Amino acid sequence: MKMTATSSDRLARAQTQLLAANDLDIGKLEQGLGHLWGQGADYGDLYFEMSTRDTWALERGKVARAAFSISQGVGARAVAGEKTAFAYSSDISPKAIEAVTAAARDMQSAGHDAAETGRGVEVKASNEDASAYGLIEANGGFETIEKVALLRRLDEMARAVDPRITQVNAQLAVEDSTILVSATDGTLAGDVRPQVRVNLSVVAENNTRRASGSAGDGGRFTLGEFTQARLAKMVEKATSVALTNLEAIPSPAGEMSVVLGNGFPGVLLHEAVGHGLEGDFHRKRESVFNGLIGEQIAARGVNVVDDATVPDARGSLNVDDEGVSGQRTMLIEDGRLVGLMQDKTSARIMGDAVTGNGRRQSYADLPMTRMTNTFLERGPYDPQEIIASVKNGIYAVEFSGGTVDITSGQFNFSAEKAFLIEDGKVTAPIEGATLIGVGNEALKHISMIGNDLDLGIGFCGKAGQTVPVCVGQPTIRMDQVVVGGAGA
Numbered sequence: 001m002k003m004t005a006t007s008s009d010r011l012a013r014a015q016t017q018l019l020a021a022n023d024l025d026i027g028k029l030e031q032g033l034g035h036l037w038g039q040g041a042d043y044g045d046l047y048f049e050m051s052t053r054d055t056w057a058l059e060r061g062k063v064a065r066a067a068f069s070i071s072q073g074v075g076a077r078a079v080a081g082e083k084t085a086f087a088y089s090s091d092i093s094p095k096a097i098e099a100v101t102a103a104a105r106d107m108q109s110a111g112h113d114a115a116e117t118g119r120g121v122e123v124k125a126s127n128e129d130a131s132a133y134g135l136i137e138a139n140g141g142f143e144t145i146e147k148v149a150l151l152r153r154l155d156e157m158a159r160a161v162d163p164r165i166t167q168v169n170a171q172l173a174v175e176d177s178t179i180l181v182s183a184t185d186g187t188l189a190g191d192v193r194p195q196v197r198v199n200l201s202v203v204a205e206n207n208t209r210r211a212s213g214s215a216g217d218g219g220r221f222t223l224g225e226f227t228q229a230r231l232a233k234m235v236e237k238a239t240s241v242a243l244t245n246l247e248a249i250p251s252p253a254g255e256m257s258v259v260l261g262n263g264f265p266g267v268l269l270h271e272a273v274g275h276g277l278e279g280d281f282h283r284k285r286e287s288v289f290n291g292l293i294g295e296q297i298a299a300r301g302v303n304v305v306d307d308a309t310v311p312d313a314r315g316s317l318n319v320d321d322e323g324v325s326g327q328r329t330m331l332i333e334d335g336r337l338v339g340l341m342q343d344k345t346s347a348r349i350m351g352d353a354v355t356g357n358g359r360r361q362s363y364a365d366l367p368m369t370r371m372t373n374t375f376l377e378r379g380p381y382d383p384q385e386i387i388a389s390v391k392n393g394i395y396a397v398e399f400s401g402g403t404v405d406i407t408s409g410q411f412n413f414s415a416e417k418a419f420l421i422e423d424g425k426v427t428a429p430i431e432g433a434t435l436i437g438v439g440n441e442a443l444k445h446i447s448m449i450g451n452d453l454d455l456g457i458g459f460c461g462k463a464g465q466t467v468p469v470c471v472g473q474p475t476i477r478m479d480q481v482v483v484g485g486a487g488a
Helices: 007-022 026-037 094-109 144-161 228-246 264-277 279-283 344-350 383-388 439-445
Strands: 043-059 062-080 083-089 165-183 188-205 210-219 254-260 304-307 328-333 373-376 392-404 410-422 425-431 434-438 446-449 454-462 465-473 476-484
Touching: 007 043, 007 165, 007 188, 026 043, 026 062, 026 094, 026 165, 043 094, 043 144, 043 344, 062 094, 083 094, 144 165, 144 188, 144 228, 165 228, 188 228, 210 228, 210 454, 228 410, 228 425, 264 304, 264 328, 264 373, 264 392, 264 410, 264 434, 264 439, 264 454, 264 465, 279 344, 383 425, 410 439, 434 439, 439 446, 439 476
Parallel strands: 254 392, 373 465
Antiparallel strands: 043 062, 043 165, 062 083, 165 188, 188 210, 254 476, 304 328, 304 373, 392 410, 410 425, 410 434, 434 476, 446 476, 454 465
């Protein structure tokens, strides 16, 4: 049963867990913020966080790893112009508040800029008793035996698909975080964030080859949401990739039309386009999309959004790490660049509105502009109609890794599961297909957009920090794509 809560409920819980339990109150926060602001800063904030994390891994049918961790702390930030002073402590107490605000104030006076590294200088924790910190129930009532049983069920289901499945690894992670943000602009916001993730990887072997496949699922819900149907979908995906690639032939190479599958293939959009629409890259003039607001940067019908309000999605946020409500931000509308994602610093410097995209990995890291759930919206075409429209090309169903240069927009992504398209029909599986291009140019060559939007889960890395996100798209046709492959 899902529990509903208002912003007031979430703030009250954050105040109880992070302030009252540590002999802190709003008055002490205001005093600390006054110290930050009093030295001429444009903005200052205090960010409190307490998180628990429970992880389990099953390998070859046996529990290989299990870990439980608790972390808590506070970060203090003072921003003047484009320079940021930042300090943090793993202690949450009145003395810690005094120490981190004093350190940030002193660094600001000295002209220190923590934004160059994204991290500050740690203020050593005091020896005060931390036993008042309560443990957060992170698993939705699941006992240890139930967590192991879930992983073993995945193992058994995967092995039962085909005798060629010879290895199965499964992992789960359950995390709960409580955060509170207090800032000199009057912000006082709290959030309680559940996060679960289950991953499955398999290896298939025949007499001559071996191939691997993987699948993942998760979001802001409890382990109880992993029904038999949900697990079966993961098993089908992972085993299908591995078994298909046992029969794969070398990919052709050259310029051709490519049909991209729905869901996780949206990682190409996330990397090749999404990062380039983050406000901090624009204010630093490091994005290939600089100066193009209002311009046609993609084909007609292309609509791209970053949406932190998707129910239960992995990247969703009630409030971001600067206390701004999570929002749906239109980035590209009918092919035109209409908006950027903004945190408070970039929005202030650029004279733009904040969009709820200020995110940080933890209290020990500076917030920066980050994506949440970024995806291409659905279009009018049936996926089979899109495939049938291609005379000769490839159908890239799943992706693995890739690289992108934000400044130039150049990208390359490897297809994990792909097929030839011949005379409008999906035929032989292929391996070694790599998509090569430039993000802003590739968008102009999207010619058909499917009606089967889906989201995939992942981690997003930036400046040494990782945060949970969703990527997504419907099935799309992209023309004039350069494919690097093993074939000529």
